[in-house]
Amino acid sequence: MAIIVDEKTRVLVQGITGREGSFHTKLMLEYGTRVVAGVTPGKEGQVVHGVPVYNTVWKAVERHPGINTSILFVPAPYAADAVYEAVDAGIENIVVITEGIPLWDELLFVNYARRNKRILVGPNTPGVISPGKSKVGILPSHVFKQGCVGVVSRSGTLTYEISRYINMAGFGESTVIGIGGDPVTGLDFIDVYKMFLNDPETKAIIVIGEIGGDAEERLAAYIKKHGVEKPVIAYIAGMTAPSGKRMGHAGAIISMGVGDWASKKKAFEDSGVAVADAPWAVGRMLKEILV
Amino acid sequence: MKLFEYEAKDIVRNYGIPVPRGRVACSPSEAYSVAEELGCSVAVKSQVLVGRRGLAGGIRFADNPEEAKRVAGELIGSSIRGVRVDCVLVEEKMCISREYYLSLTVDRGIRKPVLLVSPLGGVEVEELVKEHPEALMKIEVDPWEGVKPFMARWVCGKLGLSKDYWKTMWGIVSGMWRVMRDLDAELVEFNPLAMTCDGGLVALDAKIIVDDNSLYRHRDFLEKAGREYSELEAVAKRYGFSYVELDGNIGVMCNGAGLTMATMDIVKQFGGRPANFLDIGGGASRERVKEAMKILLKHPRVKVVLVNIFGGITRCDEVANGVVEAIRETGAEKPIVVRMLGTNEEEGRRILMENNIPMYTGLEEAISKAIELAGEV
Numbered sequence: 001m002a003i004i005v006d007e008k009t010r011v012l013v014q015g016i017t018g019r020e021g022s023f024h025t026k027l028m029l030e031y032g033t034r035v036v037a038g039v040t041p042g043k044e045g046q047v048v049h050g051v052p053v054y055n056t057v058w059k060a061v062e063r064h065p066g067i068n069t070s071i072l073f074v075p076a077p078y079a080a081d082a083v084y085e086a087v088d089a090g091i092e093n094i095v096v097i098t099e100g101i102p103l104w105d106e107l108l109f110v111n112y113a114r115r116n117k118r119i120l121v122g123p124n125t126p127g128v129i130s131p132g133k134s135k136v137g138i139l140p141s142h143v144f145k146q147g148c149v150g151v152v153s154r155s156g157t158l159t160y161e162i163s164r165y166i167n168m169a170g171f172g173e174s175t176v177i178g179i180g181g182d183p184v185t186g187l188d189f190i191d192v193y194k195m196f197l198n199d200p201e202t203k204a205i206i207v208i209g210e211i212g213g214d215a216e217e218r219l220a221a222y223i224k225k226h227g228v229e230k231p232v233i234a235y236i237a238g239m240t241a242p243s244g245k246r247m248g249h250a251g252a253i254i255s256m257g258v259g260d261w262a263s264k265k266k267a268f269e270d271s272g273v274a275v276a277d278a279p280w281a282v283g284r285m286l287k288e289i290l291v
Numbered sequence: 292m293k294l295f296e297y298e299a300k301d302i303v304r305n306y307g308i309p310v311p312r313g314r315v316a317c318s319p320s321e322a323y324s325v326a327e328e329l330g331c332s333v334a335v336k337s338q339v340l341v342g343r344r345g346l347a348g349g350i351r352f353a354d355n356p357e358e359a360k361r362v363a364g365e366l367i368g369s370s371i372r373g374v375r376v377d378c379v380l381v382e383e384k385m386c387i388s389r390e391y392y393l394s395l396t397v398d399r400g401i402r403k404p405v406l407l408v409s410p411l412g413g414v415e416v417e418e419l420v421k422e423h424p425e426a427l428m429k430i431e432v433d434p435w436e437g438v439k440p441f442m443a444r445w446v447c448g449k450l451g452l453s454k455d456y457w458k459t460m461w462g463i464v465s466g467m468w469r470v471m472r473d474l475d476a477e478l479v480e481f482n483p484l485a486m487t488c489d490g491g492l493v494a495l496d497a498k499i500i501v502d503d504n505s506l507y508r509h510r511d512f513l514e515k516a517g518r519e520y521s522e523l524e525a526v527a528k529r530y531g532f533s534y535v536e537l538d539g540n541i542g543v544m545c546n547g548a549g550l551t552m553a554t555m556d557i558v559k560q561f562g563g564r565p566a567n568f569l570d571i572g573g574g575a576s577r578e579r580v581k582e583a584m585k586i587l588l589k590h591p592r593v594k595v596v597l598v599n600i601f602g603g604i605t606r607c608d609e610v611a612n613g614v615v616e617a618i619r620e621t622g623a624e625k626p627i628v629v630r631m632l633g634t635n636e637e638e639g640r641r642i643l644m645e646n647n648i649p650m651y652t653g654l655e656e657a658i659s660k661a662i663e664l665a666g667e668v
Binding site for chain 2: 076077100101102103104107108110111112114126138139140143153154155156157158159160161164181183184185188208210211213214215218235237238239240241242245247277278279280
């Protein structure tokens, strides 16, 4: 098991001939991910690291019917078009790595994908990895180890940092997923939390949140309503962030009084979720829960 | 990107939304001629991108052009909450009987636009949310479908307005929607939307925030982008990293927004004070690292620089080279604490060692060291 990606995942890379697309295709292949086709309009016939390139997603899917997941390295101005193409071609999981996509493009395609029952990860995500099985993203694979801890996060490097502490404590990960740092994302914490609950391999869940928005508060409210079904530990970055300033991520801004660190911490604690006060505390807390 | 009130009003006016007659003036004599043209008592409003300018004395009134000129002379060049006033909006002074709140924005949690309305307008929405959360009501809008006439009737109901206002309100609400879509805005706000003494509705203040990621398709705004940034924030934009100034003495440079915030938090928990948020982003080149590092090395308040890098797409050797070059170019002698892990870590360590910069792999250890050094100097 694991969630979203596993050994059965067959991947299409949209934007495969670009610098990032080609580089990460190579890294995904090295990890063992089954990357079977790529798309870049106008580049059909090329081969990137042994992967054939097509002009359209339709043609790629026709030639490689096993494709169930697409990863997008398409530049921001063209990303929305690429998402619609993937949805309309019937691809189930769409991972949007691209950052800087216009807000209204995101609002429209995120709603479109959800209405069509697709799993859309991102935008502005490092992707998804199920260690030992498959990686669909740009996460540095050496950081992760196969295990029983599900990790869901809004950030990249902080996720690697915390996964390192999970591994140092003697555990590994079932799946690590970045939902994306933008204000609007396809999957939210609740969606991923529910997937982890249904995954028998996942024994504990780590939620890595940050200031801005109300994704953490919404998850806390959901857990409060349904009760704690698997142990959850949360870490929230941004205790020292000032109000009204955007901290790197477009999503990380405290506005209209919602989304500050204290409100997120309180929401989690009220719902029975333990909140780690430092990245390394996650490892220690896991030991207490999982022994 | 926030628009000035006069820019927002010029835009919404073109979409058929009623706003007071008026024009921007960037000198006292210009203010005189606008007031003269209007031929009535006027409001002279400082054009600054900060809230609560009224309380800070940024909004004044004048009964004749001479007075408008004098008041404009006092406001232009003055500073409101630390921001310099370059221009004022001179517009007809309205007789107002009630003030409402009306906005169209995006609710991230539900991934949809929402229409927000309150009968208690004129106060900052942050305060409204805090003091009277029940008085701020919202209705969801489907991003594909847009606003519908029933929403205007709903707004009237919440404001206690009779059905005589349905048509006017629909004009306002549908205009707001078109502004939002045409401009790629994340906020279109009228606070207050006012009821005039003769029973008309008018947007007395207007605020529009355009999505930064969309600026490339709005060339007119693109030229003005960056005017809300400080000098250092503008440098950061140019080289592709994020910088936010704080008030401590430990300069913090990391890769990734989450890791940067977490590092700042730990600095604070350990008793230190971060001087800034600086995220070099993913896959930073030595050039970008160098420019980022130079900001911290040159900053008078920064006593020590703490670098925390978790290499993935970012390579430790590139970071190390950038750090070393920044020191060479600035000649700075501030202590530097580097903690690096991940891609090309060994090469990065070698480069730092050659330049006598200690490198740590433990996060706690590095942060403690930085705090100790900040206290010593």
